Amino acid sequence: MKKRFNLPGLAFLVVLALIWQGIAILVDSPNFPGFVQVIVALFHDDTTLAIEIGYTLERAGIGFALALVVMLPFGILLGRVRALGDLVEPVIEFVRPLPPIAMVPVAMIFFGTGDAAKIFVVAWSASFPILINAIEAVRGAHPMLSTVARALRLSRVETMWHIDLPAALPQIIAGIRLAVAISLLIAVVAEMLLSTNGIGMYLARAQERFEIANGLAGLLVIALGALAVNYGVLAIERKVLRWHHARIGMHAKA
Amino acid sequence: MIWAKRVVSILLFLLLWELVALSGIVPTEYFPTVPVIGRALAGLVVSLEFLGELAVTWERTLVGLLLSIALGLVLAIVAARYETVRRMLEPLVEMLRGLPPPALVPLSIFAFGLGVKLYFFIIIFAAIWPVYISAANALSAPEPVQVLTGRAFGCSVWEILLRLSLPAAMPEIFTGIRLAAGVALLADVAAEMLAGNGGLGHLLYDAAFTLRTADMFAIMLVVGLSGLILNLLVAASRRFFIGWHVQLAAMGEKT
């Protein structure tokens, strides 16, 4: 039912594009390119754009993977071992509101302006949603499940793997989805501040050269990239969380 | 008790920092000791110039956030009332939401110049989505019994939406607002770093690229504290606006 083709949505996008083009024709200025010019710029620069978004996706991917590998086990640990969690959480709470972009200078100082700096910033920003959701998900798990774990005489590691992880999975996945979106976003921003390539750099350069159509084309590529990544994550989520969605669906019907 | 734990936790963190700084693993110019950062912070806090920049950032963030909330709510109410509008906006929202707001800074400078409009635009672009999405979701799935109650007592469709569904959706909307507040500060600082023209972000950028690391960390601390205070403000307004829900949730936790 949800998969229904969204005609009004598509029609609205087309109308917006037409209005945009109309205004651009009326204004008739190189500083106000129309939709068509943007598409032209997109195809004119298509190889460059593909290569640049490739760099960006690569950095976002590595940074995200790093965050996932480090923070997921750490989060589950902090959620499970209450005393440790209590000790570390205030620090997390304090560091979290720091705008990730503010980490760019720090990264620059430690890692220079190379790939490592950007990957560090991405990993840093992607860490928080994963970490916090993992802690909360494990803590919020139904106490009954903990009792079951004890009744089955599972070891601590076994409890974490067999009980905590699946029970906490829906919320953890929500965190991961957020982290994926943030990774791409931060990769772009980091590139805008310190980079020699990547889509963020492309945007910054378009501005310097007053190539507005190219800048918009770059934005379009980012938006499409984000959309594609988001759908990919959703598809994976549906597979992993089939039992969860089935249960929610049942409740919705009842 | 909670506060004691927090203090211990922060103290341990500072101790760890100090040990790393003193150990010489990283050069101290890059990783200043706690007292050096503290002195830098003290120097900033007493400087009127710095306080002025702090005020600039706060003003942009707060006004931008309020605009985002207002726009997001109006949009969500219309979308909840007219299903077609909601479906119309869906792909557009999905697309725009995927754009990093800072990536809009270069082109927005063309459109808005370096004035206050630029920052509002970037903040709204970043912070409107959490408000819109949480509100639209909550408003378009109202509690059926509540809707029936409203109809039984003679409420019109708009009255049900505004007087029943909206108050009922407030808890979820506030979750969106809390997210939006964090995002607003983030977007503003990012815009300031990229566009310049004052604010904490600008100072931070300056400090970093002139390698004044102690100042840099001190400014980061101020940004972090600002985020914390903003969070507290949202929490306080949440208690003010939906005190009933805060109490209800507290009751649920006890049982």
Add this chain to the structure above:
Amino acid sequence: MNAPLLAVDHLSKALGEGEARTEIIGDLNFSVREGEFVSIVGPSGCGKTTLLMCLSGLYSPDRGKVSVKGEPMVGTPAGVSIVFQDYSRSLLPWKNNLENVLFGMRRIEDMGAREKRDAARETLAQIGLAGFEKHYPWQLSGGMQQRVAIARALSARSELLLLDEPLAAVDAQTRSEMQDLLLDLARRFRQTCLLVTHDVDEAVYVADRVVVLSQRPTFVVAEFDVPLAKPRDQFETKENPVFLDIRHKVLSCIRSMRKTAAAPVLAS
């Protein structure tokens, strides 16, 4: 003879879309006179809730008509109020009890805000909740919450009060107290009531007349007058041979329907 307060005339209603569409109410005829307390009982799943939705104007009938005081029903008329079974969701959690009762009075036009406030306070007191005006409904027990919901419906000053299994979710002891409260309120407010319930004892105990419904698609199987004196008493009334006789008739009515309905299930 005047037109009855509520007249249900060949009412029929189906719910659902396409293949899932099922006829819930077949062909329903009954009426409620002014000042009467009528109970409706039937086997589970007989479309009692759907019926109440039609009677309160929340659903419009497919065929037939519902009229109040001889006038066919349009929209949700101010002359009909309803108490839902699910009080925890039907009471508004962001309003305190007084405000919830005031919400029920929103369609009364000949009263000022102050008058309404006093009247709402008075109704809450009548229902035994004086001193709880500033509490939120969710701070009260289930029975007390349902009292607030009843107060809200009463304060609308409607000619007809519909009660959708209002006591199904409260504990047994509270239930018998609330039955007496309902009877008492109906007398004091001279309120015409239509109670839908699955509890036969309750149906007979509070009513002047019991209407027994069939299984889906619903029609009226039988009607029984309850010629028991009022005020009634939980012990005396329920031991009265007349009460027991009616109770027996209603129960056997329902049981015979269950048997005929169950037969094909057993066969398959």
